Amino acid sequence: MSAESYVEMPKSLKELQEGVRSGSVKATHLAENYFERIAAVNPNLNVYLSLTRERALQQAAKVDDAASKGEPLGPLAGIPVGIKDVLVAKGAPATAGSKILKGYQPPYDATAVKRLEAAGAVILGKLNCDEFAMGSSNENSAYGPVRNPVDTDRVPGGSSGGSAAAVAANLAVATLGTDTGGSIRQPASFCGVVGVLPTYGRVSRFGLIAFASSLDRIGPFAGNVRDAATMLGVIAGHDPCDATSSEAPVPDFAVESDKPADGLRIGVPEEYFAEGLDPEVRASIEKGIDALRVAGCSIKKISLPTTRYAIPTYYLVATAEASANLARFDGVRYGHRSSESTTLADMYSHSRDEGFGAEVKRRIMLGTYALSAGYYDAYYLKAQQVRRLLAEEFLRAFAEVDAIVTPTSPTPAFRLGEKANDPLAMYLADIYTVTASLAGICGVTVPCGATSTGLPVGMQVLATHMSESTAFCVARAVEAAKI
Amino acid sequence: MTANVTDEDVTRVAELAHLKLTAEESGAMLHDLNAILDYVAQLNELDTKDIAPLAQVSELHGTMGALRTDTLAGSLERAEVMAQAPETDGAFFKVPKVIER
Numbered sequence: 001m002s003a004e005s006y007v008e009m010p011k012s013l014k015e016l017q018e019g020v021r022s023g024s025v026k027a028t029h030l031a032e033n034y035f036e037r038i039a040a041v042n043p044n045l046n047v048y049l050s051l052t053r054e055r056a057l058q059q060a061a062k063v064d065d066a067a068s069k070g071e072p073l074g075p076l077a078g079i080p081v082g083i084k085d086v087l088v089a090k091g092a093p094a095t096a097g098s099k100i101l102k103g104y105q106p107p108y109d110a111t112a113v114k115r116l117e118a119a120g121a122v123i124l125g126k127l128n129c130d131e132f133a134m135g136s137s138n139e140n141s142a143y144g145p146v147r148n149p150v151d152t153d154r155v156p157g158g159s160s161g162g163s164a165a166a167v168a169a170n171l172a173v174a175t176l177g178t179d180t181g182g183s184i185r186q187p188a189s190f191c192g193v194v195g196v197l198p199t200y201g202r203v204s205r206f207g208l209i210a211f212a213s214s215l216d217r218i219g220p221f222a223g224n225v226r227d228a229a230t231m232l233g234v235i236a237g238h239d240p241c242d243a244t245s246s247e248a249p250v251p252d253f254a255v256e257s258d259k260p261a262d263g264l265r266i267g268v269p270e271e272y273f274a275e276g277l278d279p280e281v282r283a284s285i286e287k288g289i290d291a292l293r294v295a296g297c298s299i300k301k302i303s304l305p306t307t308r309y310a311i312p313t314y315y316l317v318a319t320a321e322a323s324a325n326l327a328r329f330d331g332v333r334y335g336h337r338s339s340e341s342t343t344l345a346d347m348y349s350h351s352r353d354e355g356f357g358a359e360v361k362r363r364i365m366l367g368t369y370a371l372s373a374g375y376y377d378a379y380y381l382k383a384q385q386v387r388r389l390l391a392e393e394f395l396r397a398f399a400e401v402d403a404i405v406t407p408t409s410p411t412p413a414f415r416l417g418e419k420a421n422d423p424l425a426m427y428l429a430d431i432y433t434v435t436a437s438l439a440g441i442c443g444v445t446v447p448c449g450a451t452s453t454g455l456p457v458g459m460q461v462l463a464t465h466m467s468e469s470t471a472f473c474v475a476r477a478v479e480a481a482k483i
Numbered sequence: 484m485t486a487n488v489t490d491e492d493v494t495r496v497a498e499l500a501h502l503k504l505t506a507e508e509s510g511a512m513l514h515d516l517n518a519i520l521d522y523v524a525q526l527n528e529l530d531t532k533d534i535a536p537l538a539q540v541s542e543l544h545g546t547m548g549a550l551r552t553d554t555l556a557g558s559l560e561r562a563e564v565m566a567q568a569p570e571t572d573g574a575f576f577k578v579p580k581v582i583e584r
Contacts, residue, residue, distance in 0.1 A: 104567060105566075105567060106567075107559050107560070107563040107564060107566075107567070108559060199544065200540050200541070201540075201541055201544065201546065201547055214538060214539045214540070238548055240548075240551045243547075243548075243550060243551075244539070244541055244547055245547075245548065246541075246544070246546040246547060246548070247546050247547070247548040248544070248546040306529075308525075309525065309526055309528075309529060311522075312522060312523035312524075312525055312526050313526065315519065315523060316523055316526075323500060327501070330501065331569060332568070332569070332576050332578055333564075333567065333568055333576055334567040334568065334569075335567075335569075336569075337569035337570070341579055342579055342580070343579050343580060343581070343582075344578050344579050344580065344581045345501075346503075346579070347578065347579050348501040349501045349502055349503035350503055352500075352501055352502055352503070353502055353503040353504065353505075356502075358508075358511075361502060361504070361508070361512070362512065362515055362516075364500050364502065365493075365496055365497065365500060365502070365512055365516060366516060366519055366520075368496050368499050368500040369488070369492070369496045369516060369520075372495075372496060372499060379520075379523070381536055382526050382527075382531060383523075383526065384536030384537055384538055385529075385531035385534040385535070385536050385537075386526055386529055386531060386534075387536075387537045388534055388535060388536065388537035389529065389531070389534060391537060391540060391543055395543070423515055423518075423519065424518060424519065424522060439540065439543075440540030440541075440543060440544070465540075465543060465544035466544055466546065
């Protein structure tokens with residue numbers, strides 16, 4: 001099979017919203033058009049795992065009705081969106097990309113899903129991802145890999161590969177994904193769209209099938225920075241159902257993103273431009289940095305020397321938490337139960353062995369080992385200590401700069417199968433993203449040029465806790481430069 | 484430090500994790516765990532003697548809400564929850580026998 005391209009950027013929220021408000025665009029027609037495009041394109045990309053047609057058309061009819069009566073409409077009225085299949089929505093199966101949850105029909109909505117719908121969004125369906133969000137290529141999905149709409153021989157990145165590809169191929173106007181070590185930012189950069197890592201605590205995790213609870217975050221994908229900012233504004237804010245959700249006020253991120261980047265101090269950390277960085281990616285990012293200089297930012301070289309310890313720290317913390325979180329999948333209350341067993345203990349282990357894929361088992365084993373008697377101090381405790389060093393290093397840097405810019409990934413999208421048999425090589429695909437995950441800070445990845453063969457490059461803009469507005473301003477300036 | 488995970492370790496950890504690994508899976512796991520633990524051993528280059536562990540980042544931004552008051556509220560419908568169970572009598576989850584005689 002030869003590589004094909006399915007790239008088509010969605011219309012902006014502004015344009016679609018004006019249409020829905022004036023009545024020139026009917027939400028029901030818009031939803032039907034998207035379902036038609038999904039039917040035509042999805043077999044080639046494997047982006048959607050399930051569609052929520054009935055729920056979508058009901059919601060769209062409600063929006064059309066409200067629009068025709070001149071009733072107030074939400075900021076996403078009639079906008080077709082997709083949801084990564086690790087978030088639950090009542091009436092739609094939730095698989096988390098795993099066989100162990102095949103057939104599971106969650107009886108409630110995630111808070112982020114509920115808030116999207118309350119803002120008028122039309123939920124089209126659930127998007128493919130790596131099993132339990134564990135992976136950097138989407139090849140770990142039990143339902144087959146997603147293909148990159150830019151080049152179908154390449155991976156879309158992971159774990160939110162479906163969420164990134166859906167926007168890049170115009171199979172949704174915007175989507176939700178999750179990011180534990182880079183799972184929003186890396187696929188957004190591989191597919192040439194915008195992805196947002198909100199500050200830890202900004203968006204409620206209620207209704208998210210947990211991977212690593214101290215790292216998991218829900219965030220949006222969109223075709224441009226302003227639309228991503230609007231999406232974040234809708235899903236952010238305190239939720240009594242998530243004890244770690246922040247009570248910080250939620251600014252109007254879209255309006256904040258309109259402010260000029262002029263005068264902002266930008267840090268460029270040398271450790272993110274070292275060995276292993278693809279030269280074409282480096283050249284694109286350097287053009288982006290030049291554009292920021294032209295936009296009136298001051299550029300400052302900085303050093304974050306603990307960066308090199310981020311991957312080992314991340315893989316200990318994340319797997320330890322995963323081994324505990326995934327203990328709930330035992331064949332008792334929901335999901336797959338093995339028919340092989342006669343005792344309870346056997347039923348647990350057979351069900352888990354049949355239900356989980358290789359990478360999930362590897363991470364459960366690593367996490368269980370790191371937490372087991374005699375190894376806890378050497379691995380898990382040590383990693384938590386280094387986590388503090390990494391976080392404090394960022395906070396010191398943010399005393400001197402307003403934002404930090406880096407490549408999102410050291411390479412453009414790689415080929416399907418290229419890293420599938422080497423777990424360590426796959427883990428290193430996250431080398432520039434796991435640092436912000438561990439520190440809990442926020443970031444935006446924005447398209448920043450392409451390689452000579454047309455593969456997208458993403459620039460990661462990081463800002464300190466609760467400073468998404470700053471990251472959006474900087475990303476807008478890069479976007480405006482059309483590199 | 485070179486990691487030294489043995490076959491016995493793999494068996495023991497698989498038991499702790501309620502995973503039944505095939506012989507082939509166990510062999511691959513032994514290789515992968517040793518490779519990954521060798522890689523993470525570089526953390527020992529850092530002196531962390533006086534560093535407090537950071538389990539969760541909320542303390543760094545200080546805007547996490549107070550825990551809610553403990554009040555009675557509605558929950559999910561039992562029938563909806565039980566409908567997801569592999570085996571149930573409608574009120575309880577049914578499982579294979581716990582003790583083998």
